[in-house]
Amino acid sequence: MKNQIFLKRFTNALAGVRDSWRSEKSFRFHTTASLAMILLLGLMRPDMIWMALLLMACGLVLTLELVNTAIEKMLDHMHPKTHPVIKTVKDTLAGAVLVASVVSVGIFAVFIGSLMGL
Numbered sequence: 747m748k749n750q751i752f753l754k755r756f757t758n759a760l761a762g763v764r765d766s767w768r769s770e771k772s773f774r775f776h777t778t779a780s781l782a783m784i785l786l787l788g789l790m791r792p793d794m795i796w797m798a799l800l801l802m803a804c805g806l807v808l809t810l811e812l813v814n815t816a817i818e819k820m821l822d823h824m825h826p827k828t829h830p831v832i833k834t835v836k837d838t839l840a841g842a843v844l845v846a847s848v849v850s851v852g853i854f855a856v857f858i859g860s861l862m863g864l
Contacts, residue, residue, distance in 0.1 A: 763812070766812055772811055772843070776807050779804070780805075780807070783801075783854070784801070784804075792861075803850035807850055810846050813839070817835070821835060
């Protein structure tokens with residue numbers, strides 16, 4: 747897999763996103779929420795700093811969802827039975843996605859507050 751041409755690496759990356767879309771409900775939810783945010787930003791046309799912050803927050807959540815999916819699938823493949831350490835790893839990964847999601851919602855709340863003059 748190393749040192750492949752860019753097009754092949756890009757195709758592999760898209761396959762990973764597609765597989766996560768197909769297999770992970772959370773990834774579909776967060777992708778849909780991110781697309782809604784992009785649409786909202788396109789309609790509202792806020793200052794560029796708000797666009798950057800909100801897009802970065804969405805990107806972070808989606809990135810963590812992909813990492814979470816990759817590691818969970820690897821762990822399930824390597825050790826299909828329940829193990830306390832694997833449970834802790836999976837819970838911690840889910841916690842990372844949760845924290846990023848809460849931070850994203852917080853940034854959005856501050857954005858809305860700024861529009862309302864709060």
